[in-house]
Amino acid sequence: MTYSPRVADQLRGQSPMAGLDRRNLGPMQVFAQSVSGAAPAAAMAVIPAIVAANAGSATIWSLAIATGLALLVAGCIGQFTRRMAAAGSLYSLTAKGLGPGPALLCGTGLMVGYSLLGMGSLTGAAMQTAALLARLGLPGSGSPAAAVVLVVLLAGLVAACTVRGVRLSAGVVLLVEALSITLMLVVFGVLLVSHGIAPDTRQLSPSAGPGVGGVVAGVLPALGAFIGFEAAAAMGVEARRPFRTIPRAVRSTAALTGVLSLLAAYTQVAGFATVPDGLAGQTEPVRTLAAGEQLPWLSALLDVGLATSFLACAVATTTSLARLLFTMGREGVLPPVLGAAHRRFRTPHVAIAVALPVLAVVPVLLFATGLTPARALVPLLVTAALGYLLAYLLVCLAAPVFLHRIGELTAGAVLATSVIVPVLLVVLAAFLSTAPVSVAALVTVAVLLLAGARYLWLRARHPERLAAVGAYDETSAADLLGTPPLHWTAPLRRPVATAAPDQPAVAPEPGAAPEPDR
Amino acid sequence: MSPQPPPPVPGRQPRAVRNALAALAEVVSAGPGVTASEISAALRLPRATTYRLLNLLVAEEYLVRLPDLRGFALGARAGRLAVPVVPRPCTAARAVVAHLRGRVRWGVHLASYAGGQVTLVDPDPDHPRSEEHLLARHPHVSALGKLLLAETPDRPPPASELRRFTEHTVSDPNRLAAQLAEVAGAALARQCGELHLERGCLAVPVRSPVDGTLIAGLALSGPAHRVAEPNTDLIDLLRGHATRLAPLLS
Numbered sequence: 137m138t139y140s141p142r143v144a145d146q147l148r149g150q151s152p153m154a155g156l157d158r159r160n161l162g163p164m165q166v167f168a169q170s171v172s173g174a175a176p177a178a179a180m181a182v183i184p185a186i187v188a189a190n191a192g193s194a195t196i197w198s199l200a201i202a203t204g205l206a207l208l209v210a211g212c213i214g215q216f217t218r219r220m221a222a223a224g225s226l227y228s229l230t231a232k233g234l235g236p237g238p239a240l241l242c243g244t245g246l247m248v249g250y251s252l253l254g255m256g257s258l259t260g261a262a263m264q265t266a267a268l269l270a271r272l273g274l275p276g277s278g279s280p281a282a283a284v285v286l287v288v289l290l291a292g293l294v295a296a297c298t299v300r301g302v303r304l305s306a307g308v309v310l311l312v313e314a315l316s317i318t319l320m321l322v323v324f325g326v327l328l329v330s331h332g333i334a335p336d337t338r339q340l341s342p343s344a345g346p347g348v349g350g351v352v353a354g355v356l357p358a359l360g361a362f363i364g365f366e367a368a369a370a371m372g373v374e375a376r377r378p379f380r381t382i383p384r385a386v387r388s389t390a391a392l393t394g395v396l397s398l399l400a401a402y403t404q405v406a407g408f409a410t411v412p413d414g415l416a417g418q419t420e421p422v423r424t425l426a427a428g429e430q431l432p433w434l435s436a437l438l439d440v441g442l443a444t445s446f447l448a449c450a451v452a453t454t455t456s457l458a459r460l461l462f463t464m465g466r467e468g469v470l471p472p473v474l475g476a477a478h479r480r481f482r483t484p485h486v487a488i489a490v491a492l493p494v495l496a497v498v499p500v501l502l503f504a505t506g507l508t509p510a511r512a513l514v515p516l517l518v519t520a521a522l523g524y525l526l527a528y529l530l531v532c533l534a535a536p537v538f539l540h541r542i543g544e545l546t547a548g549a550v551l552a553t554s555v556i557v558p559v560l561l562v563v564l565a566a567f568l569s570t571a572p573v574s575v576a577a578l579v580t581v582a583v584l585l586l587a588g589a590r591y592l593w594l595r596a597r598h599p600e601r602l603a604a605v606g607a608y609d610e611t612s613a614a615d616l617l618g619t620p621p622l623h624w625t626a627p628l629r630r631p632v633a634t635a636a637p638d639q640p641a642v643a644p645e646p647g648a649a650p651e652p653d654r
Numbered sequence: 655m656s657p658q659p660p661p662p663v664p665g666r667q668p669r670a671v672r673n674a675l676a677a678l679a680e681v682v683s684a685g686p687g688v689t690a691s692e693i694s695a696a697l698r699l700p701r702a703t704t705y706r707l708l709n710l711l712v713a714e715e716y717l718v719r720l721p722d723l724r725g726f727a728l729g730a731r732a733g734r735l736a737v738p739v740v741p742r743p744c745t746a747a748r749a750v751v752a753h754l755r756g757r758v759r760w761g762v763h764l765a766s767y768a769g770g771q772v773t774l775v776d777p778d779p780d781h782p783r784s785e786e787h788l789l790a791r792h793p794h795v796s797a798l799g800k801l802l803l804a805e806t807p808d809r810p811p812p813a814s815e816l817r818r819f820t821e822h823t824v825s826d827p828n829r830l831a832a833q834l835a836e837v838a839g840a841a842l843a844r845q846c847g848e849l850h851l852e853r854g855c856l857a858v859p860v861r862s863p864v865d866g867t868l869i870a871g872l873a874l875s876g877p878a879h880r881v882a883e884p885n886t887d888l889i890d891l892l893r894g895h896a897t898r899l900a901p902l903l904s
Contacts, residue, residue: 151808379709480828616728
């Protein structure tokens, strides 16, 4: 069978992403991937107190605005994920809008974000597991040696899950994350009920506390609750109905994380309403509330909820990071060996084998310098957010350009980008100015240098590899109706597709604007 | 208690359904590669509505986007909207199959792989044949289906579709992948009691002499314990007839 020239030139026999476990994950597994990336349990326990430092009793307003912004980012990502199934997450998406240079910047930002969040979640999981062991009365569970052993053990567990098959790791993530969210709902539900049913209406006024300026300043830390919510975008190849499940998973994760953090913030602000500084002055607000309500067992539930959330986050981030490295390996942007897929398990095993030791060794080195896990966690998570924000900024910028390029630009897409891009720019700038100067500067310079150097080197030596950037699981001949081409005794009647190349293959379209072929 | 009546179709849905069908028809008539703006102009629909409609049809896999992401074509799933029409093999081909039927005491079946699924085009009239819809829907339980699956090892059937019929059905994706690799290596598929406990079949591929693509499968069916035997002479006979069929079918 011959296709019209404008189709035949494009089709390849095999997808550039061949080797992964194609189209095999259900919607819940994809959704769990994204939720785990955002790790809402940790956000529920930590973020409201940080937001309250700015917004006071109007904390829920900052979180509501942040939820709206996250939904806008999800909308921009959805413009791509409804149309292409990628494994390289935002990196591959940015490439389709802005081209290889900005894509490399986005990819490097993502790589930094994924790596640091992976390290952070391994650290957090080790820290919470140690706290649980200490509760059980195990001697020495608070020592640095125990933290090192736990990080290594957890990294081994993550490696086993992620290499053994995406269905296994997605299943583990779904189970663990469901447990975590259930526990957190129990913890906050009990706190809310034991505090009293009477609604705290004071929180509903945005001008309560430090006023509108405070609410706006609170949006920045509130966005931290959503970091990692795009994780499903790396499952394009493996999701069963990617164009439906992935945009929906990213959008629902933004909404779910928003609702959960609003619940957590409301509970905590109400709980500390009578304390002079309110929630803002608290370092361990949930534990303090639990102790205040004479419910010490809630603290234990919180430990399990946080440990499981961090573990699910570690698996989800490793999954995304491995697929990013896999895509770059396939394109030749990174060494091609990273693009290898395990024949039986159909996972990017080389990428995982390269990435996971790094994710485990860095926390171990940090512990060796004398940092406690709790102290190491903060800079890791804060710096990870920097990488993610850069990637979000670029993908939102890329969305309308991409739509224009394929001739499907709408006013809504332009509007979404023109709202979200300035906001993200301000957030990024505010982030750089508030984060510890040395760390932020170091990371920014490192990202820019790495991406720039790689871009220039590739442009000089291997321009064809730059042209390959943006590889995704594209439609191949087998996805089209009527392939493989088969003629029985009489050709199948499919006049359009069987037209010879020298005949006009396409019927004249009434009223259609003349379009260039490619 | 009477069953609940189906919910009425709300106000704007009939139009949306009509528009979706019109969009599908437009992709067929304009041909693969037609862009969203061309479809929007042809259907006189607002652009935003058309894009939403097309994205929906792509999400449901009735349409696919071509690699340039601009053009659309009918997706493999759209094939489900039509009954596959597979013409009868020519007289010469049927004569080859009839000749084989005269030489063996097994059921002899010829299947086409047109449209990417198993369709019996010359089933043995004297032998019980497997239910045809099962052959098409569950290729993993028949020798003819295994030949087809072995052609595309990078697109294994989803684990959820590997239905178990008997205790011998291979429903584990990894075991199936290993078995399909053997099938591809030996150019021979064998199935003993995977669909019905007592029955089995052997199948060999018929490939186009021009480009080697898999066009058909020739199968022998019989009692499961007989199929499990080596059957060396029988398989040679089967292969000989498959070779004679190849130029007649492509």
